[in-house]
Amino acid sequence: MTPLAEVLVRRIRADGPMTIADFMAACLGDPRHGYYTTREPFGRGGDFITAPEISQMFGELIGLWAVATWQAMGTPASFILAELGPGRGTLMADALRAARLRTDFVAAARIHLIESSPRLRAAQAETLRGVEVTWHGEVADLPGGPAIVLANEFFDALPIRQFTKTADGWAERMVGIAPDGKLTFGLRPAASPLAGGDGPPNAAPDDIFEVSRMANAIIGQVAERLAGHGGAALVIDYGHPGSAFGDTLQAVAAHRYQDPLAAPGEADLTAHVDFGALAEAARDAGALPRPLVTQRDFLMRLGLRQRAERLGRDKDEVTRMRIASEVQRLADPDAMGTLFKVLAVSSHGLALPVFDDDP
Numbered sequence: 001m002t003p004l005a006e007v008l009v010r011r012i013r014a015d016g017p018m019t020i021a022d023f024m025a026a027c028l029g030d031p032r033h034g035y036y037t038t039r040e041p042f043g044r045g046g047d048f049i050t051a052p053e054i055s056q057m058f059g060e061l062i063g064l065w066a067v068a069t070w071q072a073m074g075t076p077a078s079f080i081l082a083e084l085g086p087g088r089g090t091l092m093a094d095a096l097r098a099a100r101l102r103t104d105f106v107a108a109a110r111i112h113l114i115e116s117s118p119r120l121r122a123a124q125a126e127t128l129r130g131v132e133v134t135w136h137g138e139v140a141d142l143p144g145g146p147a148i149v150l151a152n153e154f155f156d157a158l159p160i161r162q163f164t165k166t167a168d169g170w171a172e173r174m175v176g177i178a179p180d181g182k183l184t185f186g187l188r189p190a191a192s193p194l195a196g197g198d199g200p201p202n203a204a205p206d207d208i209f210e211v212s213r214m215a216n217a218i219i220g221q222v223a224e225r226l227a228g229h230g231g232a233a234l235v236i237d238y239g240h241p242g243s244a245f246g247d248t249l250q251a252v253a254a255h256r257y258q259d260p261l262a263a264p265g266e267a268d269l270t271a272h273v274d275f276g277a278l279a280e281a282a283r284d285a286g287a288l289p290r291p292l293v294t295q296r297d298f299l300m301r302l303g304l305r306q307r308a309e310r311l312g313r314d315k316d317e318v319t320r321m322r323i324a325s326e327v328q329r330l331a332d333p334d335a336m337g338t339l340f341k342v343l344a345v346s347s348h349g350l351a352l353p354v355f356d357d358d359p
């Protein structure tokens with residue numbers, strides 16, 4: 001058993017089974033044994049690789065999108081450029097480098113990062129050397145003013161709860177202890193997963209329905225500020241457009257899937273993002289969500305191919321092959337291209353590049 005598994009077994013013996021959300025939060029964020037507190041998850045030697053770590057072009061194109069969004073906002077002389085869960089800080093560094101051509105954008109941008117892991121804050125400071133950065137633990141701590149908010153593979157790390165319909169009504173999937181002393185999943189009778197309702201109307205027995213209260217609350221806070229101060233948010237993640245059923249809780253270590261209960265604190269735990277729920281929470285908070293776009297379409301419309309061509313010009317064959325393979329990994333349907341989706345949310349009355357462009 002991992003050290004965190006021992007802690008969790010003791011906690012469950014004392015307090016009873018825990019929700020999947022509490023389990024996820026402990027595995028990822030426990031101050032002593034949590035995954036993001038203790039491990040270096042990103043990149044080839046880590047457990048998984050994210051789009052900004054695959055290619056500099058990803059952050060660069062998002063930087064160009066941010067410049068165009070800032071122009072649509074009326075080029076405010078000061079605005080907040082925020083990122084949620086920046087990992088190693090690579091996306092922000094690439095975005096700022098690509099935006100350098102617009103010196104007035106760079107001068108206007110106040111960089112704010114939302115990051116809970118002290119270890120990753122240090123990594124971000126290292127990557128963003130020379131840039132003035134302010135860190136916060138929560139979106140609610142961001143100062144006022146117009147904002148552009150970025151989040152790549154952040155929402156998939158937020159805790160979810162799982163509900164399932166049984167013959168006796170809804171039940172919640174919990175983490176408890178098996179007779180052999182190991183962690184195991186079980187069910188506990190529950191009220192409806194949706195506040196006040198009967199749960200999703202088309203649920204069949206044994207369907208699993210996932211809810212992330214934290215994800216909905218965070219996008220709600222972002223949307224409220226956008227509605228009040230103006231601006232836009234870009235949420236990039238893997239997930240589904242909403243009202244989908246299925247257990248999407250997954251654990252990854254060393255680029256392989258494993259049982260989510262096998263090694264608490266030593267594997268990354270994520271769940272698919274319910275973009276429908278995020279859009280609804282954003283709308284409820286007074287902002288305008290746009291229809292989902294695949295990562296492929298988003299990057300292509302921002303000129304991924306042209307960017308790759310420019311980057312590869314006058315380079316040797318090996319470099320050009322590497323760039324071509326990065327384009328494939330980011331945009332191909334059998335890689336990240338269609339599994340990953342982009343949700344844009346903004347204040348009303350803003351014409352967002354890509355999302356509101358004429359096709």
Ligand code: SAH
Pocket residue numbers: 036042050051052053084085086087088091114115116117120137151152153154157158
């Ligand atoms: N965006 C980066 C990293 C994604 S991993 C990339 O694409 O490479 C998820 C990131 O979110 C990590 O930096 C993690 O520490 C942070 N994170 C997870 N839960 C958080 C929370 N509740 N509050 C703040 N940051 C969180």
